[in-house]
Amino acid sequence: MTTEPTAVIHDIGYRHYDGVRLGRGRATLALGVQSLRGVFGLGRTVRAKIMPLALAAIMLMPTVVSIGVMALAKQFIMPYPNYAVFMQAVIAIFLAAQSPYLVAPDLRFRVLPLYLSRPLTVTDYVLAKLTALAIALFGLLAVPLTIQFVGELLVDLPGPPHTADYLGALGGAVLYAVLLSSVGIALASFTPRRGLGVASVIAFYMFTAAVSGIFAGVLISSGRDSLAGWALLLNPFFLVDYAQSALFGTTPVNTESAPPGIASCLILLAVVALAVTGVLLRYRKAAS
């Protein structure tokens, strides 16, 4: 007499996939989301989380101080449009630390051919990476600004709230995000080594900041103030600050001798176009 088996393990073998297949757009979106999460270390090791989260926390500190001063001393100390210029070193470090992460490993470990063997194109890839970094940078600026604005509304200082300044600063944050992400990716994508990428981005920032500062100082001391404004445009943060002022009517940090607003906007546009073209050309070459 045999007993019936109560449970059987079946090897169901290979199963074909006949579910939905989404298009290029959704694949690009998935790549962008994965990249954006990765910029803040999400889905990565603990070590990868330390740097971006620490920098994001530092970005919030002036906000906390500012809200404290508003609540206790009833004084408004930090204008929204100047926040990015004030925090430029932290933003530059964030950019230098995180933009190589987005592009260097795919070059170094040669993952790029795998992306390109799928429907994704070089343009989709670059777009996903640029957008991810731009959104990250926008968040880095917009979150502290928004917290401070909410704080200002809650503290209810005498006089009207600085709504126009806040909105202008948000507009400026978009400009910062677009300019810095394209420059960061452009510099980082030229080397498969992450360390070199970090060094080149930070060197770019320090070089432009130093050169613009020296030129501006020399020009002002020799009495040619009108030229000093132009020298300041070499620093990407002052460039955006002037463009922000021209587009959204905010007060720039360096009020003296500002170059015409249209010039800063055009230079900003040209730098972004140059950087994005550089990245696309670089990847066209890497793909072939």
Place this chain on the structure above:
Amino acid sequence: MTASATPCFATEGLTKRFPRVTALDDLTVAAGTGVTGLVGANGAGKSTLIKILLGLLPTTSGRASVLGLDTATQGPEIRRVVGYMPEHDCLPPDMSATEFVVHMAQMSGLPRTAARERAADTLRHVGLDEERYRPMGGYSTGMRQRVKLAQALVHDPKLVFLDEPTNGLDPQGRDDMLALIRRVGTEFGINVLVTSHLLGELERVCDHVIVIDGGRLLRSSAIREFTRAEQTIAVEVEEGQQRLAERLTAGGETVAAQGRLLTVQVSADDPGRTYDAVRDAVCDLGLSLLRLEQRRGRIEDVFKEPVA
């Protein structure tokens, strides 16, 4: 050559020139369903052919199609339904195999939940168990090759290009990988184009073999004909090589000269006859026999022009 209604891929007068080198030279070839092997020495143009078939490289002249789609104009459509396992390493060391394969499935257009299921399934099929949750930086070459294969299969392609999948593997790993490729072609029902520089390796898993050299087609035929033609014996005599060749050719054997060696194709129907013929010819002509050996798997032996 035999192929089903829509060949897996077909090329017509395909030529690809780089500034300093011609990678493919007027290549016309087609492959049917099943497992097709692409054999050639390093630099023979195998990887270039795969890139063209993926629609990633423009051709200099000629045309190519994959699953009936034109590589010049329908690259994105082709890349939706094929998989690609590159020859080189392509795994980021700080990601786990699961994360990586899920991500690659999404890049092929699978929604996230489906991507997770397919990744788990595919990794199981290629034989990666618990280690799939560990970062890939610590994997052995065998495990890395399996992950590379998994990412090529995860979206259930109709055709998969495997570029040198046995590269760097030890003999056991080689056998495992070859068995896996055979399963992909038969059990999984996915057409395979697999490249190698070793003909002997591919004859075990392929239905059809294409041999290219210097970007030119040397031969394309079913594996059965191949192994038959491949069995040759090498004969070396002190002098009188020419007389021996003539004598054997007159006796109906296929003989090729290769330096000081004569290679004689072993008759498929009656192998004993060839050996007897060589022995008798050497004896009758009174030649000093220096060497007589069986040869297998040397591509160049198969394609020597027969002596007139």
